Amino acid sequence: MEGSAIRLQGLRKEFAGTTAVAGVDLEISDGEFFSMLGPSGSGKTTVLRMIAGFESPTSGTIELGGQDVTGLAPFERDVHTVFQDYALFPHMTVEQNVAYGLKVRKVPKAERIARAREALAGVRLEAFGNRRPAQLSGGQRQRVALARALVGRPRLLLLDEPLGALDLKLREQMQVELKALQREVGITFVFVTHDQEEALTMSDRIAVFNQGGIEQVGTPAEIYERPATAFVASFVGTSNLLQGPAAERVVGTAGTYSIRPEKIRVLKESATSDEPEHSTATGTVAEVVYLGDATRFLVDLDAGGRLTALQQNLETSSEDVAAYRGTRVRLQWHRRHAVQVPDTR
Amino acid sequence: MTATLPAAGRSPVRRLAGLLHRRRRLRLSLLLTAPLLWLAVLYLGSLGVLFVSAFWTTNSFTSEVVKVWSTDNFHALLTTPVFRQVILRSIGVALAVTVLCAVIAFPLAFYTARVARPRWRPLLVVAILTPLWASYLVKVYAWRLILSQGGLADWMLRPFGLDGPGFGLPAAVITLTYLWLPYMILPIHTALQQMPTGLLDASADLGARPGRTFRSVVLPMVLPSVAAGSVFTFSLSLGDYITVQIVGGKTQLIGNLVYSNIELNLPMAAALGTVPVLVIVLYLLAMRRTGALSSL
Numbered sequence: 270m271e272g273s274a275i276r277l278q279g280l281r282k283e284f285a286g287t288t289a290v291a292g293v294d295l296e297i298s299d300g301e302f303f304s305m306l307g308p309s310g311s312g313k314t315t316v317l318r319m320i321a322g323f324e325s326p327t328s329g330t331i332e333l334g335g336q337d338v339t340g341l342a343p344f345e346r347d348v349h350t351v352f353q354d355y356a357l358f359p360h361m362t363v364e365q366n367v368a369y370g371l372k373v374r375k376v377p378k379a380e381r382i383a384r385a386r387e388a389l390a391g392v393r394l395e396a397f398g399n400r401r402p403a404q405l406s407g408g409q410r411q412r413v414a415l416a417r418a419l420v421g422r423p424r425l426l427l428l429d430e431p432l433g434a435l436d437l438k439l440r441e442q443m444q445v446e447l448k449a450l451q452r453e454v455g456i457t458f459v460f461v462t463h464d465q466e467e468a469l470t471m472s473d474r475i476a477v478f479n480q481g482g483i484e485q486v487g488t489p490a491e492i493y494e495r496p497a498t499a500f501v502a503s504f505v506g507t508s509n510l511l512q513g514p515a516a517e518r519v520v521g522t523a524g525t526y527s528i529r530p531e532k533i534r535v536l537k538e539s540a541t542s543d544e545p546e547h548s549t550a551t552g553t554v555a556e557v558v559y560l561g562d563a564t565r566f567l568v569d570l571d572a573g574g575r576l577t578a579l580q581q582n583l584e585t586s587s588e589d590v591a592a593y594r595g596t597r598v599r600l601q602w603h604r605r606h607a608v609q610v611p612d613t614r
Numbered sequence: 615m616t617a618t619l620p621a622a623g624r625s626p627v628r629r630l631a632g633l634l635h636r637r638r639r640l641r642l643s644l645l646l647t648a649p650l651l652w653l654a655v656l657y658l659g660s661l662g663v664l665f666v667s668a669f670w671t672t673n674s675f676t677s678e679v680v681k682v683w684s685t686d687n688f689h690a691l692l693t694t695p696v697f698r699q700v701i702l703r704s705i706g707v708a709l710a711v712t713v714l715c716a717v718i719a720f721p722l723a724f725y726t727a728r729v730a731r732p733r734w735r736p737l738l739v740v741a742i743l744t745p746l747w748a749s750y751l752v753k754v755y756a757w758r759l760i761l762s763q764g765g766l767a768d769w770m771l772r773p774f775g776l777d778g779p780g781f782g783l784p785a786a787v788i789t790l791t792y793l794w795l796p797y798m799i800l801p802i803h804t805a806l807q808q809m810p811t812g813l814l815d816a817s818a819d820l821g822a823r824p825g826r827t828f829r830s831v832v833l834p835m836v837l838p839s840v841a842a843g844s845v846f847t848f849s850l851s852l853g854d855y856i857t858v859q860i861v862g863g864k865t866q867l868i869g870n871l872v873y874s875n876i877e878l879n880l881p882m883a884a885a886l887g888t889v890p891v892l893v894i895v896l897y898l899l900a901m902r903r904t905g906a907l908s909s910l
Contacts, residue, residue: 323815343818350819356812360834369830370820421820 272335274299274425274457275320280329282315289315291481292329297459297474302451304460304468307478308504316478317427317461321350334424344373349418350427354434355410357402363413364389364398370421388420389413391450408439415447419454428460432467444471465505469493477501493529499610502527507577511607515574519550525612532606533578535566538597549601550576559590566593568600576600661891668884677878687885697871701889704868707787708851712798714791715847716840719798726799727806735807742799750793754860757789761861781863789861790851797850798843805839806832841904848897852890 275297282290290312297303305313318324320331322343330339338346349370357366364385371381389395392412402410411431418426431447432440448471451458462468468475469489477484477492477500485497496502499510512525520526538551555575556567564585566578578600634641668687671680691697726738745753758781760766767778779785809832817827855869868890875883 321815321819323818343815344821344823348819350816352812352816354810354812356810356816358813358816358831358835369817369822373817373820373822373826373830417820 272299273297273332274301274334275459276330276332276335277316277320278330278332280316280319280331281327282312282319282324283327288481290319290326293481293483295476295483295486297457299457300455302448302458302460302471302473304462304472304475305478306462306465306468306475306505308463311478312481313461313463313476313478314429317350317429317459320425320459321348321427322346347423348425348427349421349423350429351411351414351418351431353430355402355414355431357410357413357417359402361401362398363394363400363402363405366402366413367398367417367420370417374421384420385416388416391419392416407434408443411435411443415450419450419456423456425457425459428458430461430463432462432464440467447471469505477504479504495608496527496610499525499527499612502608502610506530507579509577510610511574511576512612513573515570515572518572519570520548520607524609526607527610528576528602528607530565530577530579533576533600533602535568535578535580536599536601538599540599540601542601546604547601548604548607549599551597551599552576554593554596554598557590557593564590566598568598570600664884664887667881668888670881670884672879672881679880687882690882691885691889697886700866700868700871703783703865704852704890705893707783707790707867708848710787711790711794711851712844712847714787715795715798716844718791719795719802719843720836720840723799723802723806727803739800739803742796742803745792746796751856753793754789754857757785757792758861761785761788781861783862783865786858786862786865786867789857790854793857794847794850797846798840801839801843802836805836809835838904841901845898845901849890849894852893 273296275295277293277295280290280293280295281288293312293316295316305316307313315324319326320333322338322341322345326339330337332338333346333348357363358369361369364382367388368381368385371384376384386395386398389398392415394409394412394416397405397409397413402413405413411434414431428447432443435443444467447458447460460468460471469492472489474486474488475492476486479500485492485501487495487497492501492505496505502508502510507530509528509530510525511519511528513523516526517523542549550570550572552568552570552572554566555569558565558567559582561582563582564580566580567575568578569575634644667679669683669685671682671684671686672678673680691701722742726735726742730738761778761781763778763780765778771778779788813831813835814827817831818824822830853869855867855873858865858867858870868886872883872886875886
């Protein structure tokens with residue numbers, strides 16, 4: 270942890286009577302890849318737009334690099350944004366788009382052309398400088414937007430669901446590239462996404478947003494392995510909660526527990542375990558879903574409630590899978606994998 | 615299935631519908647023959663007659679048209695000082711009206727498309743269009759009243775020690791600007807409204823102040839629409855002659871010369887009539903380069 274790149278204190282935003290952001294406190298360190306994860310309408314994009322300066326907060330303060338910028342306009346902040354729809358200027362060539370920020374800052378022409386070309390080379394688009402944005406594919410436009418935001422060497426890069434419009438293969442490829450790029454340039458990235466997998470694979474830390482507030486801030490492993498709330502448990506990863514009387518019967522104490530599906534083993538009902546650290550529960554397989562690399566079992570527990578278990582397809586194939594439906598099974602997991610979260614309701 | 619389908623297709627109407635569905639060309643030609651005939655015969659045909667008759671002459675005693683091929687009329691157009699003056703003046707008026715319309719329309723369109731509250735915007739567009747529902751003559755006579763001696767213009771300018779423009783060339787330009795303004799506001803309004811807000815955000819994000827964003831992003835993106843609007847204001851102004859008659863005093867534009875020559879020298883009127891057609895064709899060719907025609 271070096272200096273802090275961003276510090277948000279008591280940040281609130283209200284739009285015509287509805288609260289979009291309800292008091293957010295957050296500190297992001299220099300050089301961090303930080304993700305803001307949440308469903309649509311959870312306030313993550315509004316927070317991003319307030320950091321960029323497009324929206325002004327109803328109350329609270331925004332500090333960038335130790336300086337209070339709450340009242341400053343976007344063009345007065347050392348922050349660049351990669352927009353969800355890229356927002357490339359259609360009347361300019363790719364190179365002019367990338368050089369625009371430098372031109373505005375009165376960088377001499379020779380230097381700005383050289384830097385724009387360098388930035389385009391950095392995203393492997395050096396051959397496309399003379400094209401118009403309309404002549405590029407979605408993935409190429411995305412990279413132009415990235416080059417345009419990075420060429421001015423900002424201290425902080427904001428990315429508003431930049432991969433949302435790309436198809437799955439391209440998205441996975443860009444995730445790797447983005448992460449590598451961030452490591453290379455060493456700039457703080459604040460990445461907004463609703464895709465939990467994206468957040469888990471790329472981030473140093475994640476803030477999970479819900480209804481205008483932050484539910485949990487932590488590393489991907491913390492968020493995934495030890496969700497602080499039932500919302501985090503169900504939004505990140507598959508919802509797998511054991512609660513109420515069922516929890517009491519299976520775990521032994523009342524409360525709400527989150528168990529990740531891949532931590533649960535599916536055994537024959539007759540199988541027994543003398544391992545004291547294990548919890549087990551019997552039930553009937555209600556549904557079997559073949560996923561290719563793995564199989565998902567939805568099991569109705571005798572104790573009440575339903576759990577999802579994920580099994581790698583080491584030997585099972587799609588033909589065998591259907592035969593499991595309706596059979597009796599025993600689920601087993603290590604006690605430490607049942608994480609207690611505050612009760613919902 | 616096989617038994618019912620042919621039965622259903624046997625009714626004459628259905629058979630015709632089926633035929634039209636299969637024969638795309640037949641369908642198109644049935645639909646388009648009448649309008650295309652209208653366009654070709656009445657519109658292009660009359661333009662052709664106009665152009666041909668411009669090469670005829672008249673008997674100077676009887677004013678009867680003599681169908682003898684000659685280029686005298688065009689020669690007169692280019693050499694007679696009055697004609698040359700009037701042609702240049704007409705083009706000047708059309709350009710002045712176009713520039714004035716663009717300058718006035720831009721801020722208005724900016725307000726209606728981006729500044730006004732979204733729920734007021736449709737109402738404002740209706741307000742801009744309302745003058746088009748009133749009769750052309752009523753509006754021009756209204757301006758005659760405004761500009762007349764002791765009229766509204768005089769009365770409003772008097773406290774500043776000024777007089778109204780009176781009737782004449784400026785009055786004609788002002789009135790034409792008023793008349794054609796909606797045709798300029800609408801395309802600009804549409805362009806501004808369709809411009810994604812994200813582009814303005816992106817420009818500010820990259821460090822541009824509002825003035826810079828306006829010059830580098832808004833203006834270049836709206837320019838094709840200004841050109842599109844100018845096609846209307848320019849050609850409508852160039853073809854007008856009634857406004858000039860009513861508020862222009864003694865000013866004459868091409869239209870007035872055409873009008874006054876129709877009785878006496880029809881071929882000369884025809885030759886004069888080809889001038890605006892030619893100028894507008896040239897103007898359209900120039901505007902096409904800006905991409906304006908694709909945004910009409």
